[in-house]
Amino acid sequence: MPFTNGLFAIDNVSAEIFDAISDGVCVCDLRGRIVYLNKVMAEGDALQRDQLYGSFRMDLFDFDPQDSPIMRAIRERKVIREENFSYRLGEKEISCACTAYPLYDDDRLVGAYLIIKREGGASAVGDAPVKKRPTVKSSPDISLIGNSAVFEECRRTAMKAAKSSSAVMLVGATGTGKEVFARTIHMNSDRKNGPFLAVNCAAIPENLLEGILFGTTKGVYTGAVEREGLFLQAKGGTLFLDEMNAMPLSSQAKLLRVLEEKTVYKLGSGKGEAIDVRVISSSNELPQAAVERGTLRRDLFYRLSVVYIRIPSLMERREDIPLLVDHFISRYNRRFQKNVIGVGDDVMEFFQSFPWPGNVRQLKHAIESAMNFTENGQGISFSALPTYLFEEEFVTAESAVDDVPPLVPVTAGETGKTVMESIRDKEREEIAAALRDAKGNMAAAARALGMPRQALVYRVKKYGLK
Numbered sequence: 503m504p505f506t507n508g509l510f511a512i513d514n515v516s517a518e519i520f521d522a523i524s525d526g527v528c529v530c531d532l533r534g535r536i537v538y539l540n541k542v543m544a545e546g547d548a549l550q551r552d553q554l555y556g557s558f559r560m561d562l563f564d565f566d567p568q569d570s571p572i573m574r575a576i577r578e579r580k581v582i583r584e585e586n587f588s589y590r591l592g593e594k595e596i597s598c599a600c601t602a603y604p605l606y607d608d609d610r611l612v613g614a615y616l617i618i619k620r621e622g623g624a625s626a627v628g629d630a631p632v633k634k635r636p637t638v639k640s641s642p643d644i645s646l647i648g649n650s651a652v653f654e655e656c657r658r659t660a661m662k663a664a665k666s667s668s669a670v671m672l673v674g675a676t677g678t679g680k681e682v683f684a685r686t687i688h689m690n691s692d693r694k695n696g697p698f699l700a701v702n703c704a705a706i707p708e709n710l711l712e713g714i715l716f717g718t719t720k721g722v723y724t725g726a727v728e729r730e731g732l733f734l735q736a737k738g739g740t741l742f743l744d745e746m747n748a749m750p751l752s753s754q755a756k757l758l759r760v761l762e763e764k765t766v767y768k769l770g771s772g773k774g775e776a777i778d779v780r781v782i783s784s785s786n787e788l789p790q791a792a793v794e795r796g797t798l799r800r801d802l803f804y805r806l807s808v809v810y811i812r813i814p815s816l817m818e819r820r821e822d823i824p825l826l827v828d829h830f831i832s833r834y835n836r837r838f839q840k841n842v843i844g845v846g847d848d849v850m851e852f853f854q855s856f857p858w859p860g861n862v863r864q865l866k867h868a869i870e871s872a873m874n875f876t877e878n879g880q881g882i883s884f885s886a887l888p889t890y891l892f893e894e895e896f897v898t899a900e901s902a903v904d905d906v907p908p909l910v911p912v913t914a915g916e917t918g919k920t921v922m923e924s925i926r927d928k929e930r931e932e933i934a935a936a937l938r939d940a941k942g943n944m945a946a947a948a949r950a951l952g953m954p955r956q957a958l959v960y961r962v963k964k965y966g967l968k
Contacts, residue, residue, distance in 0.1 A: 517538065517540075520538070520540040520541075521540050521541040521542075523540070523542070524542060525542060525617050525618060525619055526539075526540065526542045526543035526598070526616075526617070526618040526619070527539070527540040527542070527543055527615060527616070527617055527618075528540075528543055528572065528615065528616045528618070529605070529613060529614075529615040529616075530572055530573075530576075530613050530614055530615070530616075531612065531613040532576055532611065532612065532613055532649065532824075532825070533824055533825060533828045534570075534572075534573055534576075534828060537613060543618070570587070571585055571587055571600050571601070571602040571616060572602040572614045572615070572616040573614075574602065575602035575603060575604045575614040575616075576604060576611070576613065576614045576649070577649065579604050579611060580604065581601065581602070581603050581604070582601065582602040583601050584599060584600075584601055585599070585600060585601075586598070586599055586600075587599075587600050587618075598618040598619060599618065599619045600616055600617065600618040600619070601616070601617050602614055602615070602616045602617075603615055603616075603617075611649075646660070646679075646682065646683070646686055647822065647825050647826050647829045648819055648822035648825060648826070649821070649822060649825065650814075650818075650819040650820075650821045650822050652814045652818055652819055653814060653819045653822060656683070656811055656812070656813055656814065659809070659811050660683050660686060660687050660811060661690060663687055663809040663811070664686075664687045664688075664690035664691045665690075665691070666809075667691075667693075667780055668808040668809050669761075669780070669781050669782070669783070669805065669806050669807070669808045669809070670684075670687060670781075670782045670783070670808070670809040670810075670811065671746075671782075671783050671784070671785065671789065671803075671806050671807035671808075671809070671810050671811070672684060672782065672783070672784040672785075672811050672813060673784070673785050673786075673787075673788065673789060673810070673811070673812050673813065674784075674786065674812065674813030674814070674815070674861075675786060675815050675861055676786050676860065676861065676863070677816075677860045677861030677862055677863030677864055678813045678814065678815055678816070678861045678862060678863075679813060679861075679862050679863075680744065680784040680786075680813060681700060681742065681744060681784070683811065683813060684698075684700070684740070684742045684782045684784065685698060685742075687740075687782060688739070688740040688742075688780075688782070691740070691780070693738060693739050693740055693780055695738075696736070696737070696738035696739025696740070697735065697736050697737075697738070697739035697740075698736075698739055698740050698742065699732050699735060699736045699739070699740070699741050699742065700741075700742040700744055701714060701715070701732055701741075701742070701743060701744065702744045702745055703743055703744060703745050703746055703748050703749040704744075704745040704748035705745075708750045708752075708753065711749065711750070711753055712753055712756060712769060713726070713729075713731065713769050714731060714732060715731050715732050715733060715753075715757070716731040716733060716756070716760070716766050716767060716768055716769060717729055717730045717731030717733075717734060717766065717768035717769065717771075718731075718768055718769045718770065719768050719769065719770035719771045721770070722768075722769045722770030723769075726769070726770070729768075730768075731766065731768065733760060733766045733777045733779055734766060734775060734777065736779045737777070737778050737779060738778055738779075739779065739780070740779065740780045740781075740782060741779050741780070741781050741782070742782045742783070742784070743781060743782070743783040743784070743806075744783075744784050745784060745785065745786055746783040746784060746785055746789075746798075746806065747785040747786070747787055747789060747792045747797065747798050751796075751797070751799065754798070754799045754802050755799065757802065758799065758801060758802045758805060760777065761781065761805055761806075762805070764776060764777055765777065781806065783806045785798075789803050789807065790803075815858075815861055816858040816861045816862055816864075816865065817857060817858060820854050823850075823853050823854050823865070824850060826862060826865055826866075827844075827845060827850070827853065827865070827869060828844065830865070830866050830869040830870070831844060831845075831869060831873070831882075834869065834870055834873040835873075838873055838874075840873065840876075840878055841878045841879055842873055842876045842878070842880065842881065842882060843879060843880065843881050844881050844882070845881055845882040846881050846882070846883065848884070848953070848957065849881075849882055849883065849884060849887070851953065851957060852884070852957045852960065853865070855957070855961075856891065856960075867888075868887060868888055868891060869882070871886075871887070871888045872886040872887050872888070873886075874886075891960075892959060892960050892963070893963075926965075929961070929965075930965045930967070932951065933947070933951065933958070933961055933962065933965065933967060934965075934967055936950045936951050937962070937967065944958060944959065944962075
């Protein structure tokens with residue numbers, strides 16, 4: 503029987519119909535797990551269907567989900583028509599012509615299906631010639647993973663920005679993926695064949711930052727050598743100024759001059775050199791607040807924020823956590839040459855309730871850590887997770903790092919409390935009641951509440967219950 507994922511399944515009648523057609527058919531759920539392969543698809547790749555249902559396509563066929571037509575159909579919610587696509591199966595590379603369709607249950611997106619014809623045959627979906635999409639060798643690091651509405655809006659804005667040469671400012675808390683967005687904009691622009699150079703403005707001392715950006719002449723200071731700065735090294739490409747809000751005001755004035763005149767002067771030189779570079783900047787706090795404090799020049803902010811993209815925190819896009827978890831597990835399966843099969847429902851519940859003060863970066867490192875302690879063929883369990891995730895002191899301290907309010911404000915109701923505050927109060931009361939009924943027995947209280955013991959321990963610490 504085909505795999506049932508809780509959202510939908512392929513019934514036996516549909517399976518018989520799919521098996522009768524001459525093209526390969528693959529059906530996946532939103533996370534890229536195989537729900538169904540028809541006979542032609544399975545036999546063409548010498549696969550045992552019943553053993554593969556529930557597996558992830560990117561693990562099985564060794565491809566980047568950024569380029570996969572079926573994952574793009576899910577991500578972009580549109581038909582990906584008649585494209586050539588290559589994937590690897592063991593040592594064999596396979597080319598095919600394919601069309602991918604998003605799959606809906608009423609108005610709800612539940613997955614996608616792919617119809618393929620391997621290289622050498624006619625198109626699987628008509629007589630029109632196959633249009634080969636230009637292949638860009640991309641790293642998983644530049645994959646924008648997520649289907650939430652708030653993240654989709656950011657992605658659409660970034661893709662539009664990629665088609666122009668205007669300056670872009672990315673604003674988001676630490677770990678939300680600002681450099682991922684910057685790289686993606688670069689890789690989808692007409693500068694993609696040029697260099698992408700990044701510099702963290704907060705990590706470099708003031709007396710060195712200008713030399714790194716603008717270049718130096720020999721002898722301008724002790725030990726200085728003749729060297730081009732990043733503005734010249736990034737010729738024809740993109741320069742990413744990370745944590746722009748931490749740059750000293752004196753350097754900001756010089757940067758503004760460079761951007762306005764499109765000319766850079768090496769330190770110690772009176773000769774200007776023309777620059778050809780696109781600037782993308784980022785801030786881990788609201789730049790408007792930095793302007794009001796006087797730590798960011800207002801005119802520089804206007805110059806850098808022609809396109810302004812506010813990247814949501816992971817708490818604002820919790821529905822993307824399963825996709826991100828699967829993405830990181832697939833990445834580290836390839837890197838560690840392992841076969842970790844996912845996470846259990848209890849761990850996923852914990853992930854979706856955890857505040858993730860370090861955002862996507864913290865989730866990624868938590869998965870990497872857990873992969874080291876998870877055996878092949880097993881799923882990630884609570885015992886494999888970093889212990890700091892359960893330490894309330896760490897979570898509380900980390901949560902106050904960045905001054906970036908949520909994209910969607912949460913309004914208070916008649917009680918004066920926000921919706922989330924009301925939910926937390928109700929959860930706290932239910933946990934306290936369960937602990938009283940269980941006379942403090944944590945395992946019994948967890949069973950009564952229908953949650954893992956580890957998740958209850960975390961919530962008890964979170965709410966300060968005894």
